[in-house]
Structure formats: structure tokens, C-alpha cells
Amino acid sequence: MIKTKTTKQDRIEIRVDKNNKNLIEKAARLLGESTSSYVLRHSLRAAIHDIGEHETLVLTGKDKELFYSLITNPPKPNKNLVNLMSNHPLQ
DSSP states (O other): OOOOOOOOOOOOOOOOOHHHHHHHHHHHHHTTOOHHHHHHHHHHHHHHHHHHHHHOOOOOHHHHHHHHHHHHSOOOOOHHHHHHHHHSOOO
16 A cells, blocks of 8 residues: 555644543553554544444344345335325436
């Protein structure tokens, strides 16, 4: 993977107590990273994880079967849906 230099213009600032700051700085030092790089790396990993948790749907076997059957054999639209769709034609 080729790394290109990018200009970093945006900032994120946080306030922490002295103990938390010391802990983060120690961890960064042990890994040979700057505090900023350490915080950014871990924040990005957490952000990717959190987004994935909220954007992923996990179904049980029974739910998968129901979902698949409804997609492959959808029920006929009821009267309310037909009325709604007749008022909003597809464009």
C-alpha cells in the first residue's frame, strides 16, 4: 500500500483529567507513537466498529427463513397500500 501525504486541516479536541492523559501518553510511548497518532488510531478503530454494529442486521435462522420467504414470495398488497401507492406513482 502506497501512503501519500495528506494535509490535515480538521481538529478534534477533548478534555481529560490528568490520570487519563498520563495513561494515554504512557500507552502511546510504549508503542512508539505520538499521543495524537495513538488516540486517532484507536478512535478510528472504535468508530468503524460502532458504525458496523449499527449498520449490520443479524438474524436468527428462523428470522432468515422468514425474511427470505417474504422476499421471494411477497404477500399481495392490502387495500391501504394500494390506495397509498395510487396517490404516489413511481417516477
